[in-house]
Amino acid sequence: MTPTQRRWIFLAGAFGLVAFYLWGLSGLPGFGDYPGPYGFIINRIAVGQTNATGVVSTVNFDYRGFDTVGEEFILFAAAAGVATVLRRLRDERDRPATDEAAGRDVATTSSAVRMVALLFTGPVVVMGWWLASHAQTNPSGGFQGGVILATAFILIYLSGEFLVFKRFSPVDLTDVVEAVGAGGFAAIGVSAVAMGLPYLKDFLPLGTVPGAVSSSGTIALISFFVGLEVAAAFILIIGELLEQTLLIRQGAN
Amino acid sequence: MTLAVVTPYTVPVGMMDALQITILILVAVGATAVVLIRERVRQVLALSVYGVLLAVLFLAFQAPDVTLSELTVGAVALPIILLLTLAKIRKREE
Numbered sequence: 007m008t009p010t011q012r013r014w015i016f017l018a019g020a021f022g023l024v025a026f027y028l029w030g031l032s033g034l035p036g037f038g039d040y041p042g043p044y045g046f047i048i049n050r051i052a053v054g055q056t057n058a059t060g061v062v063s064t065v066n067f068d069y070r071g072f073d074t075v076g077e078e079f080i081l082f083a084a085a086a087g088v089a090t091v092l093r094r095l096r097d098e099r100d101r102p103a104t105d106e107a108a109g110r111d112v113a114t115t116s117s118a119v120r121m122v123a124l125l126f127t128g129p130v131v132v133m134g135w136w137l138a139s140h141a142q143t144n145p146s147g148g149f150q151g152g153v154i155l156a157t158a159f160i161l162i163y164l165s166g167e168f169l170v171f172k173r174f175s176p177v178d179l180t181d182v183v184e185a186v187g188a189g190g191f192a193a194i195g196v197s198a199v200a201m202g203l204p205y206l207k208d209f210l211p212l213g214t215v216p217g218a219v220s221s222s223g224t225i226a227l228i229s230f231f232v233g234l235e236v237a238a239a240f241i242l243i244i245g246e247l248l249e250q251t252l253l254i255r256q257g258a259n
Numbered sequence: 260m261t262l263a264v265v266t267p268y269t270v271p272v273g274m275m276d277a278l279q280i281t282i283l284i285l286v287a288v289g290a291t292a293v294v295l296i297r298e299r300v301r302q303v304l305a306l307s308v309y310g311v312l313l314a315v316l317f318l319a320f321q322a323p324d325v326t327l328s329e330l331t332v333g334a335v336a337l338p339i340i341l342l343l344t345l346a347k348i349r350k351r352e353e
Contacts, residue, residue, distance in 0.1 A: 150330075247340060247343035
């Protein structure tokens with residue numbers, strides 16, 4: 007195929023794409039114009055039905071909880087995939103994380119980075135935990151909280167050594183936490199079925215004060231399990247990548 | 260359905276429009292910068308800043324939940340994963 011032919015094929019494709027794109031844009035509702043009706047219905051009934059004032063979380067963990075189970079297991083499968091792909095291969099070897107051999111150009115962590123990382127670790131844990139446990143009251147949720155909790159472990163890595171990171175997040179423990187998080191979410195759904203209710207139907211007491219931390223029944227519980235799952239999945243993924251970068255070398259011993 | 264409720268947090272309509280237009284332009288500039296920067300580590304850092312810009316965009320368009328997700332994933336998790344991958348590739352190339 008000559009370059010000229012190739013260009014014509016590209017131009018035809020590009021023209022088609024632009025035409026379809028403009029056609030699609032012309033059919034969109036106006037800026038800020040929501041045709042409804044689901045958003046309006048949810049806005050009207052969600053707080054009354056669930057006592058949760060974080061309505062986005064109500065949709066994620068209750069009305070569309072089944073979708074969120076699927077997303078949860080996407081992340082679960084992704085973490086498993088990373089762990090499988092990044093495992094130590096037969097022709098690779100571990101290098102001790104603390105070797106001080108001459109010629110190894112690993113920059114030592116500056117004390118400024120250590121200091122900032124140490125200062126931030128505590129607040130980051132608190133913030134992640136707060137987000138994961140307040141899905142029912144305000145914009146937050148297990149996913150965001152989980153990622154921020156995982157960030158705390160990255161700060162530990164930044165403020166110290168890789169080995170400290172490993173000691174704080176042993177793979178076996180992280181695996182278990184991830185499994186408990188993913189399984190817990192699914193188990194809440196199955197518990198509802200066992201009581202003769204639809205899958206993931208909110209079966210816990212909703213509390214009396216809308217927007218209280220103790221309100222909303224299973225929404226808060228699911229957010230907590232999602233937080234566990236997401237935090238563990240991200241710690242696993244980052245840990246595997248750190249191990250690849252810092253420890254595993256090609257070639258046998 | 261329009262709600263005309265005035266709260267202590269209500270801002271003039273024009274001010275909100277100006278904020279939204281400003282952040283839209285910033286996001287467009289940021290996205291272009293991410294594409295144009297060719298040096299990989301700098302590109303990842305630009306991507307991280309772009310994640311923060313997107314988060315502000317979502318906040319300006321009244322989606323605080325999406326803001327939090329974008330901050331955690333776009334500005335933190337994705338750049339970390341990319342930086343670690345770059346570090347690994349660089350060692351192998353040597």
